[in-house]
Every structure is written in C-alpha cells, then in structure tokens.
Amino acid sequence: MTLQSLLHSLKSLVQHEQIKIELVKIETVPLLIRCVIEANFQKTKIPQYALEILLTLSFNDEALKVLEKEVNFMSHLKVLENSTEETIQRGANHLLWLFDQKIQSPIMSKSGSFSSRYKFDIMLSYSHTDKKICFQIYENLVRDGFHVWIDRDQMHGDTMAAMANAIENSEFVVICMSEAYKQSPYCQAEAHYAFQRQCKLIPLVMKAKYKPEGWLGIIVSGKIYVDFSKFQFDSAYSILKNEIQRKRIATTIIDSNKIYLDPRLRVPLLSSSSVGQDRPIVDLPLCIDAWSEDHVRSFLRNNNLTSLLPVFPDFNGSLLYQAYSMCQAGRESMFQAMRNEVVTHETVPPLTLATYLRFLERLKSYIPINVNDQSQRPIPTLCNIM
Template identity: 50%
Template sequence: MNEHNKTIESYESDNSIAQIKASLNAFVSEFKQADTSDAKYTLIEQIITSLKNLPKGYTILAESELVMHDLFVILRDYAIINLLRQKQVENNTTQTVLLNTSTLFMNLCNCINNTNTTNYKDLLFHKPLIDELAYCLHEMGTYGKYLNDPTRLRSVRFLLKAFKSTLIHNMTTDNYSLIAPIFFAVVECLCSQYAIDMIKGLELNFSQKLNEGQMLFLDAIPLYLKWYWDYGHPENFIKILRILLNEFTLWFTSCQQESYLQRSSQIDSMIGNITHVLIRPTEFSNVSLFSEEFYHHYSKLVLHWSLILSSIFSYPSCSIDIISSTRTSTRILYSFTLHLNIVNFMKNIPNLIPMLLKATELDDDETQLNAYRCLGKIMIEADIKTMAKPEKIVAVYVDFIKNTIDDPNRVERFYSLLESLKNFVQHDQVKCELIKQDALPLLIMCVVKNHFDPIKVQLLALEILFALSFQNEACYILRQNEQFMNHIRILIQKTYENQLSLQRAAEGLLWKLEKENEAVTKQIILKSYKYNIMLSYSHKDQQLCLQIHEQLIKDGFRVWLDIDCLRGSTMVGIANAIENSEHVIICMSNMYKQSVYCQSEAHYAFERRCRLIPIIVESNYKPDGWLGIIVSGKIYVNFAKDEFSKAYEKLRNEISEQRHQTSIQSSIKLERNHQINTNSMTSEPVELIYQSTV
C-alpha cells in the first residue's frame, strides 16, 4: 500500500492517468478485504492523505476517468453517508474521516467544468447522500442538534459547498427535483430561531471571526441559496426575508462604517452571501407584492453602505484594501438597485452619485462595471448634465466592449456590460455620445454575428440599437447598413420559442426605422373609438396595472391591454390600439422609462397627439428625460402614494374632465366651421364681383 501511496504522491505530468488509476484500484481492493470498521477508516485516512498530497492538487482527480472511479463511491457511501447517519460520531478517527472526506469532495467539486459536470452529478446527486445531508440539516434547524459539534458542522458546511459547485453548471429540472430536500432543509435552518440567535450573537464590529455554527448558518447556507436558481419556490426566499431582515439590518447598521476596512474575510463573505439572499426576492415577478414591506430596512442598509463607501474614500491612499472594499460596496449597492423602490431612494442619497463616479476611476474592472451599473439606474438627466461627463462614460463602455467582445473567457463580463449600457442609453446625452464615438458598428456586429448568444448578447445589443433609433442620425446609419436591415427582417420571421423576445425587438426596431413616420402622418378619421382607454405599462408593474384594468372594465370602459407583455403585441398592433383609443394611460415608473418598448408606445401616442393621462405606479418616482417631456404640463394620478380607491376616483375624474374638455373643443370647432361656411356663402358674390373687375 505504501508503494501505491508513493505512486500517487509523486504523480507528475509524465506519469499516465492509468498509473494513478491502478493505485486507486489497489486501494479499493485492500478496502474490500479489510474486516473491521477501524481498519477501513484507517485505510480511508491513508487514501485521503495521499490524494491531498498530489503535486498537481485536485485538478488531476477531476479527469473524467478518475472521478468515476469506484474509490469515490466508497468514500461517499462509507465515509460520508454512514457517518452522517450515525447519531453521534464514535471516536476521533471517524470524526477525522468525515471531515477529511467532506473536505476532499469540496475541493474536488471546485474543479467542475462543462465537460465533467455529468460525472460529478452521478457521484453527488445520489439519493441516500441527499437524504442524509438534508436530515442532518433538518435536525440542526429544528432541534439544534450538533450545534456543539464543530466537526459535524464543518463537515456539513463543506458538503454544502460541494453541492453549490454543481449548481453553477447545466442544472436541469430533474436535478433540482432530486436535490429539493437539501433546499427545504437549508431554508428551515435559516428560518429557525437558531439563525436569529446567531445573528444576535454577532459582535458589533466587522473584524470578528465566526464560530462553526455561524459559518454554516450565516455563510455556507446563504452561499448555497445564492447559486440555487430554481424559481419554483419564491415563497421560501420571502419567508427567509421576513424572518432575518430585521435582525441582520439591526446588526449591520450598528457596526461603525469606519471599521469596514478592517473586516475579517469571514465577515466579508457572510455579509455578501446574506445580503444576496435577502435581496433575492426582487428577482421574482411578483416583487410588488412585498416591496413596500421591506422598504424601510432596505433603505437603512443602502444608506449604511453609502456611508461605508464614503469612509473608504476618506483615506488618501489607494491600497489593495481600499480597492477590495470598494469592489464589494459597489457590487452590493448594485444588487439593491434591483429593488425598484430603492432606486428612487438611492437617487436622493447625498453624495452617492459623486462617490460612485469616483469609484469608476479606480483601476479595477469589476468596481468600474458595478459603479457604472449603479449610475445607469440612479442617474437622471440632470445628473448626467451636471455631475457626469457622458463622453467619458461612453468612452469607458466602448473601450470595455472592444476589449471583451471576442474574449471567450469574459463572456459573462461582456453580457454585464451590455446590460449596464442598456440602462444608460435611456439618457439622450449618452445616445448622442454613442453615435459620436462610433459605437453603432460594434453593436451591429453583436446582432449580426451568429456566434453571439441570442439572448445574452444579440437581444441586448438589439434593444440598445432600438433605443438609439430615437435619434435621427442613428436611424440614418442603421438604414444605410443593408446587411443589418436584412438581418433584422430575417429575425422577424423566426418563430423559435426561445427567440420570441429577439423577434419582438427586431420588429420594434424595424417599425421605428421604416414605418413609424408614415404611421404618424397618416390621417385617420374615426366616427367612434374602438376602445375608451389603452393602458401603456411595463411588465414589472403588471400587478397594479391589471388591478386598474379590472376596475375600468367593471365600470364599463372598453380597455386595450397587452396582457402577455413579455412576448408583446407587434408594434403594428400596438399602433393600431393607440390610434383606436380615446385615451392613453401612461403608467410611469423606473422600469417604464428604461423600457424601449414603453418609450416607443408613449412616443407614438405623443406624436399622434393622443389624449394622454399619466399615472405613477411606483413609490417616489418622478419622471424625467424623454418621459418627463411627454407628460410635461399634465396632472399625475399617483397610485403608489394614494389608496387605490382614492387614486382610481381621481383617474375617473381625469377621464371625465378630458371628455368634457374634448366635448367643449368639439362644440367650438363645429361652431367655428359653421361660421366659416356661413361667411363663405355670404362673401362669395363680393369675391366674384371683385374678380370680374380685375
């Protein structure tokens, strides 16, 4: 056996995998011949020690041939499942075996990639292992069992991290179904009194170290949930939010912001992972159901992060600690911008925008990207004019895109860049600079080249170009590019299920480039309107808008509403609805202003001189930029501020008032036309006499 240990430990690139495999075979053979538990566990310890001492680390074990070896099945079944099943670990040897095997599996799983994912899942997604791990977590969260057993706590933490590594790669519905017991068990732990007590037990500083219970409950479990992307159970994340947010906010805001630079690595990891889980529900479509409920705590957290950022920049030097702290701060601040009501709060935090602009000057790509992503969400037109230099912002984006567009190792970064630019392009100054700095050819390339991901790249680039098409110069450039125009015409014809959003964006852009001007100028004579009201809204605000729609229908109004807003009606259909509606209600929010589809609807209604009724559907929202221009001088009905029945009554009154004004204007117009006709009849002989004398 010692000879095989030496073979493994002396592995170099000139040795074949077959030699390592032969040594593992020898271990398996000797393990099967061992006749006592102690002998088996001793042998396992020797195996793990040899594997840990591999010169190449764990990367060689990640080779498909080796990770499928029977040795790892033995380690899983005998050293992990059996020991997790024991109510109490018998002695120091078995404690060490459980911990070291869990450590080995965690390190092995750090080597997962797209080529070996299936083999790892065959090893880990094993029902007995899943059930034992879930049951162990259940006993911790329900009865507090093992909370005084640091070895068990640490072993479970490492196993969770092993499973977390698999979540990142190609998960299927069946995969999620199989590991669901672990999900429900970790939710149970985070919603337990033990988790609350662990937060209460934290010291009021950022430099402390965590005990094993806190490391599992407050760091490893949130980390696992951070990468758990099955959206089938949003209510569980909301439950965690309701239980933990108050205690976490109280602890975090009680820590002095000046001490953040001295934070421990454990606290740094814990804060990031818990914050992500607490913000996670903003990703669910029914966010409006509970957004107001947590607004107060979210606001306090964001304000404290802004104070932390301010304290970081109070130091004169630009050390590694300052860059690292700024990177974390900007990343978390950006995650809060996913909560729409908090965006409006962030717009009013003193000095936040100047601090984020300062963060963009640091020599760190991630910090710059997240700072710009924040700025794209919270800056209004006035901020762009007074605080920022749009030419500099655009130059950074153009440079970023050029450096990442063909780099296969930075695909996710490239996607994030386009997503961030999509927020910035709502500002007219940014539109002008993108055109001026020749960004259109880069964006066109992202659309027409087939190797780019249809949703992550092509769709975003197409929507950015759609937004740019509101500038005449961009329209001209796009129309002149025959390859691009032909490409979007082809996209419109595609009906693949996963490309409907791409088709919609192409159809909207083509409408803007080729059909809108003609549609705006065409004369339509209506004897009566097909619809009393059209509701123009963002899908993110759908719940409140559907409530308004339902009440309007009850009151006898004929209402046009694009219910399936994700796929959307064609622009031709929407234009037809606008033309055939007596009133167009503009449902204003941040998401409405950021949506190029909403801008297209509102712009067309404005150009057609429709009767517009603006309503606010998001707390603390104030329209600016293109939306501010469209609704300028009009009375807003604030559904986000007033009780629904009260706001709806104001809406009814506004509809009645507009109808009344329209009736008066029609009467005046009829009387004026009648007067003109009368004058024309009486003056005609005089005119004829005058002409005859000439």
C-alpha cells in the same frame, strides 16, 4: 467586465440623450450591429441586449440615419423577426416597425373628440414589472363599462403593429409611469408614438416618489399625474375616472362649442389687483379648465377664501380641478395638508374647517358633472353640456 455585462449596463445609460449622442459620435452603432449578427454571440444575451440598445438609440435621428444605411442589418432583422427567441423577435419587430414609420413619413393626425369612431376608450401602456396594479386598474375600468385595450400576456408576432393599432383606435392612452417603464425601449416606442399622434395622455405614477425624467418627462410635461402610490387604490382610481371625465368634457366644449349655461351661475371675475381696490368685473370662463392663474386667484378672493392663496400658487383651472378631485378622494387628509401649508405663511389667516368646506362648496358649481357618479347631486354647472 465581460461584453455581456457591459451591454447590460449600457441599456440603462442609453436612456440619457447625451449618452445617445456620444455613442453615435464614437461610432458604436456598427459594433452593436455586429453583436446582433455575428454567430459566436448567438447563445448569449448579447444579441438581445444589443438589439434593445439599438432600439433605444433609434429615437435619436442621427443614430437612425446610421442604421438605415446598414442594408445587411435590415435584411437580418427580417430574419430575426421569425426567431423562436421571443426577446429577439420582439426587438427586431419593433425596429422594423420604426424604420417603416420613418419611410412612410405618416402625417400624425391629432386625436379627435369623444366619438363612436373609437374602438376603445382607453389603451393601457405599462411595464410588466407593474402588471399587478395595472391589471387591477384594467379590471376596475372594465367593471365600470370602459372598453380597454391591454397586452396582458406579452403578445407574440407583429407586436408593435398591434400596439400602434390600439393607440390609433383609443380615445385615451394611459401611461403607467415607473423607472421600469422609462427603461424599457418597448414602452418608449408606445409612448413616443402616442405622443407623436397627439393622443390624449393620462400619466399614472406607479411607484412612491417617482418623478419622470428624460424622454418620459418630456412626453408627460404639463400633464396632471394620478398618483397610485400616494393614495389608497380606490381614491386614486376615483381621481383617474374624474380626469377621464374632465378631458372628455373639455374636448367636447372645444369641438362643439355648444354649451348651455344657467345665467344664475355667472359669477363676476375680479382682477388680480389688491383686495381693497375697485376691480373691473368680467365673467369667469364657462368651464374651470379654461381658467387662468388670475381667474383662480380672483375666484378665491371673491369668495373670501384668501387663506387658500398660498396653497394654490400659480394654479390654473386644470390644476385647481385636480386639487378638488384630491379633496373629494380624501377630505380629511387634504384638509390637514392644506392647513399645514397655510401655517407656514404668517401673514395669511389660518385655514379653518368652515373655510375648507366653503371652498369645496363654492368650487363645486364649476366642476363637470360625472354622470356615472350618482352621489353627486344634479345641480347646474358652468360645464353642463347638451
């Protein structure tokens, strides 16, 4: 196997944290630096691959410490930043930016609530492998009045500074997940920076059956995915807009704590004890996003929706809201999926169409109103904001 082929294979392997640790232990970093610097490699892909591996390694603290000690390499990176070779220029730019961030040790401030201080509503972080569907998402968002930042043409020059500026000035960072995204050190740099800043992240699934693992799995852990491979584009896009609206309202509730509630909509909450026993009565939280797993179970029992209990095991309010959005995007397909789930539990009554529709109707009172959705009738909700 040639050195170039070896480095090309190593680009994929180095995504795994254990591989990073082992490469640092066996002192691979100085060898990779030689691949970038030495003149006899300059007419091959070796410097590009070595730079990309070093960029991925730099997310490991021990590897970063080794790189920081290589003064000659740091000086060489500044030369490469002006290279006419785009891939070399980009790799050098990203590495220098990461070193600058480490030196400055900036205090990562948490993204605030929806405010006019944001220049953009959304920053789209994606791999150019997935550009077709990402551009379609971008065009739909712009059509619907969102201010969106996207790198459509793979910028030249100080690309990482521009990306960082977009992340800092966007209300949401949408992460378009795929294996190509996970494999890209440039995408990792963007996602990692957004994660450090505690930005509001919305993960999208670009490829069928894709499950994020490794560093990407950690960054999106616990977040609701919008799956563009599972639903028709319009349905998935509708779920994305609902998720944006949900996060905006949830943030506004937390930040302002100024909620106007119709007292007629206050519903007694039943504890998670058995259906036949007396239960202490408390109020449901003001918004579905604040519901715990017990709140969800009590809502189902209180509304005689017990056949749905096995469909929503360990669901909190945020997950139940996502399920509601999926039902709105594809009512028939979701009914079939939920009914099939219930059938596997012999002790639970079968799910009827009447029960399914009643579930949607009862839950609707707790769903934030999307002011851009004219089809949603203007009933009072528990999440109604001034």
